[in-house]
Amino acid sequence: MNRRDFLTGMAGALALTILSRPHPGIAAGSVHKVRIADFEYQPARIVIRAGDRVEWHNQDFVPHTATGSEGNWDTGNLEPDQRASMSFPTSGEFAYFCAHHPTMVAIVVVK
Amino acid sequence: MKFTKFAAIALTAVITTSHAAAADDPAKLNDLQIAHVAYTADNIDIRYAHLALAKSKNPEIHNFARTMIRDHNAVNEQALALLKKLKAQPQDNFLSRQLEQGADKLVAEMSALSGDAFDRRYAENELAYHKAVNKLVEYTFIPNIDNAEVKALFGAGLKIFKVHEGHAEMMVKALKDGKAMKHSRMKH
Numbered sequence A: 001m002n003r004r005d006f007l008t009g010m011a012g013a014l015a016l017t018i019l020s021r022p023h024p025g026i027a028a029g030s031v032h033k034v035r036i037a038d039f040e041y042q043p044a045r046i047v048i049r050a051g052d053r054v055e056w057h058n059q060d061f062v063p064h065t066a067t068g069s070e071g072n073w074d075t076g077n078l079e080p081d082q083r084a085s086m087s088f089p090t091s092g093e094f095a096y097f098c099a100h101h102p103t104m105v106a107i108v109v110v111k
Numbered sequence B: 001m002k003f004t005k006f007a008a009i010a011l012t013a014v015i016t017t018s019h020a021a022a023a024d025d026p027a028k029l030n031d032l033q034i035a036h037v038a039y040t041a042d043n044i045d046i047r048y049a050h051l052a053l054a055k056s057k058n059p060e061i062h063n064f065a066r067t068m069i070r071d072h073n074a075v076n077e078q079a080l081a082l083l084k085k086l087k088a089q090p091q092d093n094f095l096s097r098q099l100e101q102g103a104d105k106l107v108a109e110m111s112a113l114s115g116d117a118f119d120r121r122y123a124e125n126e127l128a129y130h131k132a133v134n135k136l137v138e139y140t141f142i143p144n145i146d147n148a149e150v151k152a153l154f155g156a157g158l159k160i161f162k163v164h165e166g167h168a169e170m171m172v173k174a175l176k177d178g179k180a181m182k183h184s185r186m187k188h
Helices: A003-020 B003-020 B031-055 B059-085 B094-111 B115-144 B148-177
Strands: A031-037 A040-042 A045-048 A053-058 A083-087 A092-097 A105-110
Touching (some): A031 A045, B031 B059, B031 B148, B094 B115, B115 B148
Parallel strands (some): A045 A105
Antiparallel strands (some): A031 A040, A092 A105
């Protein structure tokens, strides 16, 4: 393998790694809504298909986040009435929590 | 006496001693006096949080302290907006004054600490303080509030403060175990 092939392979592997975890990019799948209210994610467990998106809407009067428990994805700060969404391209169970209120926990199950 | 117990006992003493004297009974405070106590209790926790930001180097303590400042300010803004709508002013009272006096002592005591000793004391006090205030709000204030909107606001506030209590409990445990909290990898 020459250097060019090696670098191309590395770039491909990196792209695959990035795209296989939840990300904010555009996806063609359905959008599933999770409401953040009364310091809870509603629903706390949501089941979706690979390629679908989850949209969080903060309806509390303080900021929240949806932050992956493995530390590899994060909506960032969601101010009151703000929304953010992430695409889940691969199957698996993605537990998450609020970085400001770590007793707030929930999970996205991707089939 | 451990500080945690001190904080809890101090607040409980304020409440139970007050029950003995009818004039100083938290259950007999009116809505505007209760609002004043809540506003005072919020500001006390904000004060503790600023002290923590100044004294601690622990990122989890900082995260918790920033959350306390943000959330308690948000609750106070909601309370002030409601009082403005009701064209009312919070009324100073014996319990607010006792809470302030207790806070002065605790701030002086915590200010003399540093490093891990400060972190542990701050975390333990946050747990004890939220437990005591939540108990007061749930069992004494909410049942005695007359105005429906004020009662609803206290209900919402209680949910927030119970989340804080849980967060403080995680923080105390993590400091005792010498480990990072389970959910502390992401920084905001």
